[in-house]
Amino acid sequence: MKSLLLTGLAWLLVLSGLAQTKTAKTMETEAVLKKKISLACKxxxxxxxxxxxxxxxxxxxxxxxxxxxxxxxxxxxxxxxxxxxxxxxxxxxxxxxxxxxxxxxxxxxxxxxxxxxxxxxxxxxxxxxxxxxxxxxxxxxxxx
CATH class of the missing domain: 3.30.1360 (Gyrase A; domain 2)
Known part of the structure; x- marks a missing residue:
């Protein structure tokens, strides 16, 4: 039972790490697009x-x-x-x-x-x- 809880906790940590990476990547993509937009604006x-x-x-x-x-x-x-x-x-x-x-x-x-x-x-x-x-x-x- 203890190993099952530890395994579940490990998966939660991995998934939360992936979610944070995706959020950071999304924010980076938005920053790049905003920069392109500001440079493109005439x-x-x-x-x-x-x-x-x-x-x-x-x-x-x-x-x-x-x-x-x-x-x-x-x-x-x-x-x-x-x-x-x-x-x-x-x-x-x-x-x-x-x-x-x-x-x-x-x-x-x-x-x-x-x-x-x-x-x-x-x-x-x-x-x-x-x-x-x-x-x-x-x-x-x-x-x-």
Whole structure:
């Protein structure tokens, strides 16, 4: 019985060590991607950067859900109004200046239905979108 407990304890230690290694590796990967993103950003005007950050704050509070796709993320906004439409257009304008390699799909559902913004077109750009847009701060994305 004692050897069984010791064996179980040994496995727990090994598994916790693996979990810590994976977490450290994930953090390292995120740090590398964030560095790539900051180097890739072409937006340099301080007023534009400030406005883009304001748009991030404003728009992300209005996201009703985030949908994870194999190569992109989709942000869905239930309330369709002129303010959201204008903010999304301005957001895309600034993001295209910052990240000219990023693909955007803006979809308007009929009859004042939801608006969705899909960003990314590859695994790497999807990871960058996740980090730049800080999607981890939104509700857990639904996988589709």
């Amino acid at each position: 937006l340099t005007d301080k007023d534009q950067i400030k406005r883009m950050n304001e748009l991030h704050q404003t728009l992300f509070k209005k996201v009703s859900r985030a949908v994870e796709h194999p190569n992109s993320y989709e942000l869905v906004f239930k309330k369709s109004d002129n303010a959201i439409i204008g903010d999304l257009a301005e957001f895309i304008k600034f993001e295209r200046l910052c990240c000219p390699w990023l693909v955007f799909h803006l979809t308007f559902q009929p009859e004042e239905g939801p608006i969705s913004l899909e960003m990314g077109d590859s695994t790497e750009t999807k990871e960058m979108v996740y980090l730049v847009m800080e999607l981890d701060k939104l509700n857990k994305p639904a996988v589709r």
